[in-house]
Amino acid sequence: MLRNGSAPLSGELISRELDVSRVAVWKQIKALKELGYAIESTPRGYVLNEESDHLFSWEFPDSKNNYQAYRELDSTMDKAREEAVKGCDPYTTILAETQRKGRGRGERSWISGSGGLYFTLVLKPRLPLAYHYVYTLGASAALSEAARELYGADLSTKWPNDVLWGDRKIAGFLTEMQVSGDSISWLTLGAGINVNNDPRLESGTSLEKIMGRKLDRKDLLECFVNKFRSLMEKDSPAEIRSLWEKRSAMIGSEASFEKSDGQIIRGVVRSVDQAGSLLVEKDSKLKQVLFGDLYKKNRGE
Numbered sequence: 674m675l676r677n678g679s680a681p682l683s684g685e686l687i688s689r690e691l692d693v694s695r696v697a698v699w700k701q702i703k704a705l706k707e708l709g710y711a712i713e714s715t716p717r718g719y720v721l722n723e724e725s726d727h728l729f730s731w732e733f734p735d736s737k738n739n740y741q742a743y744r745e746l747d748s749t750m751d752k753a754r755e756e757a758v759k760g761c762d763p764y765t766t767i768l769a770e771t772q773r774k775g776r777g778r779g780e781r782s783w784i785s786g787s788g789g790l791y792f793t794l795v796l797k798p799r800l801p802l803a804y805h806y807v808y809t810l811g812a813s814a815a816l817s818e819a820a821r822e823l824y825g826a827d828l829s830t831k832w833p834n835d836v837l838w839g840d841r842k843i844a845g846f847l848t849e850m851q852v853s854g855d856s857i858s859w860l861t862l863g864a865g866i867n868v869n870n871d872p873r874l875e876s877g878t879s880l881e882k883i884m885g886r887k888l889d890r891k892d893l894l895e896c897f898v899n900k901f902r903s904l905m906e907k908d909s910p911a912e913i914r915s916l917w918e919k920r921s922a923m924i925g926s927e928a929s930f931e932k933s934d935g936q937i938i939r940g941v942v943r944s945v946d947q948a949g950s951l952l953v954e955k956d957s958k959l960k961q962v963l964f965g966d967l968y969k970k971n972r973g974e
C-alpha cells in the first residue's frame with residue numbers, strides 16, 4: 674500500500690483496508706522499519722521515503738528466479754557476469770537500487786538514480802549465436818505486455834532494444850555474452866526501466882509520469898521476468914519476432930535510420946527478419962538495416 678501511493682496513509686485507513694487492529698498495524702510498521710524499510714511517521718500517517726526505498730531479496734520467496742538485491746553497484750552487468758562465470762542458475766536476477774557506472778548501448782552511460790529499476794538477468798541460451806538478438810526483442814515485447822497488463826499502458830517496442838511511450842523512452846536493454854563456437858555459454862540481459870525515477874533526459878519519461886502515481890517496482894519486476902521467461906522458454910524466434918512486431922509502433926510507418934557510418938536510410942518499416950535486422954521498404958525494394966539508430970520518425974511527411 675505504501676509503495677503504491679505518494680500520500681501519507683493513516684494507521685486507521687490501513688487497519689480498515691487490511692481488517693486488522695490499529696495495534697497490529699503499528700507493530701508491523703515497526704517490524705518493517707527494523708528490517709530496513711524507509712517508513713516515516715508523519716502527523717497525517719505513514720509515508721515510504723521513495724529515495725531510500727529498497728527491494729530486498731526476501732521479497733521474492735516464491736520465485737523460480739534467484740533474486741539478489743543490492744543498494745548500489747557499479748553496474749549490475751558486472752555482478753551478473755561474475756555470477757555467470759561462477760555458473761549460477763539461469764534467470765538469476767541481479768538488482769541494484771542505484772548504479773555508479775550504469776552502461777547503455779554504444780558505450781553510452783545509463784543514469785541510474787533511485788526509483789528506477791536496474792537489473793540484469795543471467796541466461797543460459799539454448800538457441801545458437803545467430804539468434805542472440807531475440808533476447809532484446811523478447812525483453813522489449815515482454816515489458817510492453819507487462820505494462821499493458823498491470824497499468825493498461827500502451828507502450829511500444831522500438832528497434833533494436835528500446836521501449837517507448839509515444840516517442841519518449843521508458844526502457845532500454847543491453848546484452849553481453851560469452852560465446853563458444855556458434856553457441857552462447859551465457860548471456861546477460863540488462864534492463865533499465867524508468868519507473869518512479871526522473872530520467873533527466875528530454876527524450877525520456879517514466880511510468881510514474883504516465884500513470885500519475887508512484888508504482889510498485891516489485892510487481893513490475895516480477896511480472897516482466899515471468900512474461901519474459903515464459904516467452905523465451907518456447908525457443909521460438911518466430912513467435913518472439915511476431916510479438917515484438919505486434920507491439921511496435923514503427924511497423925508500417927516511415928522512418929529514417931542513421932547507420933553507424935553516418936549514412937541515412939529512409940523508408941517504410943516492414944518487419945524484422947530472421948537475422949534480427951529491420952526490413953525497410955524503399956522504392957519498392959526491401960533494404961536490410963543491420964544495426965544503427967532510429968534517427969527520426971517522419972510524421973505526416
Ligand code: BTN
Nearest residue numbers: 748775776777778845863864865
Ligand atoms: C540502452 O538503452 O542503451 C540500454 C540501457 C541498459 C541499462 C541497464 S540498467 C541495468 C543494467 N546495468 C547496466 O549497467 N546497464 C543495464
